[in-house]
Amino acid sequence: MGGLKRIAILGSTGSIGQQTLEVARAFSDKFKIIALGAGTNSQLLAGQIKEFKPQIVSFQGPGASLKEMLRPGGPAAPKIVTLEEMASYPDVDLVVVATSGKAGLAPTLAAIRARKELALANKEVLVMAGAIVTAEARKHGVKIRPVDSEHSAIWQCLKGEQRGSVARLILTASGGPFLRYPAKRLKTITPEQALAHPTWKMGRKVTIDSATLMNKGMEVIEAHWLFGLPYNRIGVVIHRESIVHSMVQFVDGSIKAQLSRPDMRLPIQYALGYPDRGFNPDLPVMDWDKALALNFEPPDLPRFPCLRLAREAGEEGGTYPAVLCAADEVAVDRFLSHGICFADIAPLVEDALDHHRGVKRPSLGEILEADAWARQYATRWRSHRT
Amino acid sequence: MGGLKRIAILGSTGSIGQQTLEVARAFSDKFKIIALGAGTNSQLLAGQIKEFKPQIVSFQGPGASLKEMLRPGGPAAPKIVTLEEMASYPDVDLVVVATSGKAGLAPTLAAIRARKELALANKEVLVMAGAIVTAEARKHGVKIRPVDSEHSAIWQCLKGEQRGSVARLILTASGGPFLRYPAKRLKTITPEQALAHPTWKMGRKVTIDSATLMNKGMEVIEAHWLFGLPYNRIGVVIHRESIVHSMVQFVDGSIKAQLSRPDMRLPIQYALGYPDRGFNPDLPVMDWDKALALNFEPPDLPRFPCLRLAREAGEEGGTYPAVLCAADEVAVDRFLSHGICFADIAPLVEDALDHHRGVKRPSLGEILEADAWARQYATRWRSHRT
Numbered sequence: 001m002g003g004l005k006r007i008a009i010l011g012s013t014g015s016i017g018q019q020t021l022e023v024a025r026a027f028s029d030k031f032k033i034i035a036l037g038a039g040t041n042s043q044l045l046a047g048q049i050k051e052f053k054p055q056i057v058s059f060q061g062p063g064a065s066l067k068e069m070l071r072p073g074g075p076a077a078p079k080i081v082t083l084e085e086m087a088s089y090p091d092v093d094l095v096v097v098a099t100s101g102k103a104g105l106a107p108t109l110a111a112i113r114a115r116k117e118l119a120l121a122n123k124e125v126l127v128m129a130g131a132i133v134t135a136e137a138r139k140h141g142v143k144i145r146p147v148d149s150e151h152s153a154i155w156q157c158l159k160g161e162q163r164g165s166v167a168r169l170i171l172t173a174s175g176g177p178f179l180r181y182p183a184k185r186l187k188t189i190t191p192e193q194a195l196a197h198p199t200w201k202m203g204r205k206v207t208i209d210s211a212t213l214m215n216k217g218m219e220v221i222e223a224h225w226l227f228g229l230p231y232n233r234i235g236v237v238i239h240r241e242s243i244v245h246s247m248v249q250f251v252d253g254s255i256k257a258q259l260s261r262p263d264m265r266l267p268i269q270y271a272l273g274y275p276d277r278g279f280n281p282d283l284p285v286m287d288w289d290k291a292l293a294l295n296f297e298p299p300d301l302p303r304f305p306c307l308r309l310a311r312e313a314g315e316e317g318g319t320y321p322a323v324l325c326a327a328d329e330v331a332v333d334r335f336l337s338h339g340i341c342f343a344d345i346a347p348l349v350e351d352a353l354d355h356h357r358g359v360k361r362p363s364l365g366e367i368l369e370a371d372a373w374a375r376q377y378a379t380r381w382r383s384h385r386t
Numbered sequence: 387m388g389g390l391k392r393i394a395i396l397g398s399t400g401s402i403g404q405q406t407l408e409v410a411r412a413f414s415d416k417f418k419i420i421a422l423g424a425g426t427n428s429q430l431l432a433g434q435i436k437e438f439k440p441q442i443v444s445f446q447g448p449g450a451s452l453k454e455m456l457r458p459g460g461p462a463a464p465k466i467v468t469l470e471e472m473a474s475y476p477d478v479d480l481v482v483v484a485t486s487g488k489a490g491l492a493p494t495l496a497a498i499r500a501r502k503e504l505a506l507a508n509k510e511v512l513v514m515a516g517a518i519v520t521a522e523a524r525k526h527g528v529k530i531r532p533v534d535s536e537h538s539a540i541w542q543c544l545k546g547e548q549r550g551s552v553a554r555l556i557l558t559a560s561g562g563p564f565l566r567y568p569a570k571r572l573k574t575i576t577p578e579q580a581l582a583h584p585t586w587k588m589g590r591k592v593t594i595d596s597a598t599l600m601n602k603g604m605e606v607i608e609a610h611w612l613f614g615l616p617y618n619r620i621g622v623v624i625h626r627e628s629i630v631h632s633m634v635q636f637v638d639g640s641i642k643a644q645l646s647r648p649d650m651r652l653p654i655q656y657a658l659g660y661p662d663r664g665f666n667p668d669l670p671v672m673d674w675d676k677a678l679a680l681n682f683e684p685p686d687l688p689r690f691p692c693l694r695l696a697r698e699a700g701e702e703g704g705t706y707p708a709v710l711c712a713a714d715e716v717a718v719d720r721f722l723s724h725g726i727c728f729a730d731i732a733p734l735v736e737d738a739l740d741h742h743r744g745v746k747r748p749s750l751g752e753i754l755e756a757d758a759w760a761r762q763y764a765t766r767w768r769s770h771r772t
Binding site: 159165235249250251252253258259261263276277278290293295297 | 543548623637640642656663669670672674675
């Protein structure tokens with residue numbers, strides 16, 4: 001307690017990174033941003049640096065361009081470091097990993113080994129390398145704080161409850177924009193249609209993954225690693241309104257659910273301030289003076305095979321979840337650039353999983369090798385149709 | 387831990403009492419019933435005594451009749467005591483107060499002063515004498531465990547949370563059978579129609595109180611005393627399906643809700659075993675493989691004035707909530723015996739509150755005096771109609 005919590009944001013120019021900065025602005029009495037790491041958006045990063053005056057920055061684009069942008073700004077320019085150096089930097093108390101894809105893997109491990117508080121928004125870290133990451137976290141006494149709204153909901157519902165009293169986790173899924181589409185029309189969906197998510201403001205990749213339910217499948221794998229439950233005790237239920245963010249069912253049949261109007265700043269704020277909850281006037285509040293209907297239904301697995309694929313990859317374990325991630329990333333890219341159609345995403349991923357020769361207890365190197373193999377496979381893949 | 391928890395049930399032949407015995411049957415490895423107290427149903431009590439072989443019993447009816455019924459049963463007849471002796475009996479670990487009306491008041495105070503674990507199902511205890519009961523509980527370090535499904539839900543949602551992070555309690559109400567009735571038809575409702583509650587299996591008094599929303603109003607007062615929040619931070623929302631049993635809203639806008647299929651054995655079991663949750667094969671489990679809709683709407687206060695009356699009596703404090711309870715009890719009796727009509731219940735209670743001369747910080751004696759006054763007033767009350 002006492003004093004400001006010093007925060008590093010890895011991926012500060014992405015959607016979660018920017019919303020983390022909004023939370024930091026709202027709680028300038030609690031949090032101080034001292035490290036900012038970004039991908040390639042040097043202009044946005046330069047603005048963030050001017051506002052938050054971090055001690056250190058990391059930038060994946062050409063270093064020269066960032067330096068040039070910073071010069072006119074004025075005084076003490078921040079030190080430029082790698083994401084791993086940032087994640088283990090002595091002055092940092094809490095690391096927010098808001099990178100995407102496998103970029104978060106090494107920095108997450110660095111933060112764990114440096115025993116930092118860790119707020120994890122980069123889901124591929126646990127999907128690809130859950131066994132390694134959670135083993136390291138146990139070893140170093142680090143509790144991984146989820147930033148996903150679903151896992152934050154579960155984490156909140158588990159607060160104060162005994163581990164042995166948990167029967168089941170129930171992840172909610174909005175179902176994406178194509179829940180009611182006739183199966184035939186799934187083939188003709190355009191990237192523009194798929195990018196129009198009904199309830200959440202998110203990045204392009206996550207939005208497509210929401211439409212295929214691959215996102216939910218990956219969250220099942222994440223939940224498995226975060227909360228240590230077997231896959232047959234992690235369920236998914238479709239909930240269009242995105243108000244109930246997930247639930248925990250206990251052995252006595254009691255269920256706890258966490259609800260709010262959808263806004264990622266709430267789980268971000270919870271992860272930063274845990275176990276404290278802070279009043280934030282910017283956050284939306286539920287209005288119980290209006291009638292409200294919350295609907296739940298089981299997912300239609302045959303229509304959305306990605307959920308099954310992710311679950312199978314998770315249960316298979318080893319390098320399969322890494323292949324799932326990498327193949328899906330390439331598939332979504334190819335869909336967004338009009339290379340394959342929406343209905344090709346699942347068959348591409350399934351073919352990659354089928355053709356992969358899995359490694360049982362892979363090292364990080366073997367996981368990255370599987371990732372590289374899957375990317376190559378997915379890039380070359382040709383649709384069975386036409 | 388270790389060893390059986392020895393339990394006294396005050397009101398063992400009522401609805402909650404009988405369901406508490408069902409829970410005790412399901413967990414005979416955890417709970418041992420050593421004391422049974424009943425009102426007037428000697429036959430049912432005799433059966434319970436034969437099955438559970440308590441050390442002590444209490445009976446409000448003619449003592450002789452119980453003794454005669456027990457004789458043929460056989461061996462060591464239990465000792466007959468008063469409810470207050472039972473509540474403070476040295477061998478008892480946990481007291482379930484499942485009496486009704488003001489009968490629970492003295493035994494509850496006795497249990498608190500004897501520092502027993504206390505599961506409270508008798509809502510009038512807190513409504514009538516919340517200030518006295520909670521002050522005694524604080525003084526003796528006793529945490530009152532609620533048995534009502536609504537307060538149990540709030541208690542579960544507060545588990546592990548900091549006191550200062552609570553913004554609001556939201557009690558759910560089924561709305562009773564007349565939620566959509568045209569106001570005109572409320573006058574012609576028969577006791578038989580009112581006793582048909584849509585979702586919960588309950589006693590007659592509570593069922594009528596659910597139909598008038600007086601039950602919910604009393605629960606607002608109970609929640610005020612149990613959780614220490616002012617009345618303007620305790621809301622009520624109509625939820626027809628009785629699946630969400632209540633909610634807690636936190637300062638960050640996050641809401642936790644507790645859900646289950648409606649079954650009183652769950653909150654009873656939770657109160658007995660707290661903080662442990664036990665697997666009970668008898669309890670129903672939510673089926674997420676079926677579509678489910680949960681609906682919420684604000685209560686229509688002008689149509690159901692009892693909710694307003696209870697809130698006003700609670701805010702006024704002193705002897706007013708005792709008058710509310712007593713007047714309502716007589717009003718419901720008179721309705722059930724066709725003495726007044728359904729739409730007369732609220733005006734009767736309102737007139738009693740209006741004519742009462744309140745005492746600010748009443749003693750228990752003054753509360754009982756107000757109770758007696760209100761009963762007399764309510765018995766003599768004549769409808770404004772006709």
